[in-house]
Amino acid sequence: MTGAEAIRIAVADLAGAGVADPSRDARRLMAMVMGLDPSRLTLHLHDVITxxxxxxxFLHVQERCKRQPLSQIVGYREFYGRRFQVTPAVLDPRPDTEILVEAALAEPFERVLDLGTGSGCILLTLLKEMPGAWGLGTDLSGKALEVASANRAALGLDGPAVLREGSWWDAVEGGPFDLIVSNPPYIAESAMASLEPEVRDWEPHLALTPGGDGLDAYRLITAGALAHLEPGGRLMVEIGFDQGDAVAAMFEAAGFTEVRLLPDLDGRDRVVMGNAP
Structure with a gap:
């Protein structure tokens, strides 16, 4: 059987399982088992596979048919031009999160705190893009920090990036910071059942939802952020598409100035940011 023949069978199976882009996923899986960069697969589609x-x-195709995320199967996800290890212990880095990274990089910083770092994709990207900066990433999940640690080592950031296990501000040391970022759990408990299976069934619920209305993490973050920020320092958080007004109000109530919303790729509110007085 050639790679092309196997892919044709796989595409039909994946489409029947409701996978959104079966052709793309089948090609990525074939590239993985053939040991090829996905960009070179076309040159080898008519090779006979062992x-x-x-x-x-076909084992990996069946895993994908169960709606396991492709990134968990291949073991990585591209984010801001770099490859990050992904496992079921962490959220899959998403393109919309790059908006937060772009906003953070718009001004220089020396000390950055990433609350709920997960895979480390935000913290480590910021440190790679801002040489000389130091950063702390915290997470309640020890397994998530193992993934972040592997990504830190792969990017050569063992020096400037520190990782600590703990709950929100309890794990923070080494401040004050001139930048605090977070992509916290924000999905309301009532919305969990409607998520795509790749998210609902395979990504860690601890990183998806705090329960209730989905806003508890923002309440904790805004309540403690000023105590850990330099004067004029920045706080920015990723939010759900319908949470902009509520989270912006929390920033203002906590005393932040210049509070503003940034849209995502579809024009929906995605990041709230503000400055410490």
Whole structure:
């Protein structure tokens, strides 16, 4: 069987399972089992695959048919031009989160805190893009920090990036900071059942929802942020598409100035940011 023949079978299986882009995912899985960069797969589609490659390919196709995220199967996700390890212990880095990164990089910083760092994609990207800066990433999940630690080592950031386990401000040391960022759990408990299976069934619920109305993390973050920020320092958080007004009001009530909303790629509110007085 050639790679192209196997992909045709896989596309039909994936489409039947409701996978959104079955052709793309089948090609990514084939590239993985053939040991190729996805950009080179086309050159080898008509190569005959080995029995071992065929077995591994269709095994991974069945995993994807169960709606396991592609990134968890291949083991990584591209984010801001770099490859980050992904496991079921962390959220899959998403393109919309790059908006927060772009906003953070719009001004220089020396000390950055990432609350709920997960895979480390935000913190580590910021430190790679801002040489000389130091950063702390915290997370309640030890397994998430293992992933972040692996990504830190892969990017050569063992020096400037520190990781600590703990709940929100309890894990913070080394401040004050001139930048605090967070992509906290923000999905309301009532909305969890309507999520895509890739998210609802495979990503860590601890990183998806705080329960209730989904806003508890923002209440904690805004209540404690000024005590950990330099005067004029910045706080920015990623939010759900319908949470902009509520979170902006929390920033203002906490004493932040120049509070503003940034839209995502679809024009929906995605980031709230403000400055310490």
């Amino acid at each position: 029995d071992q490659e065929e077995f591994a390919f």
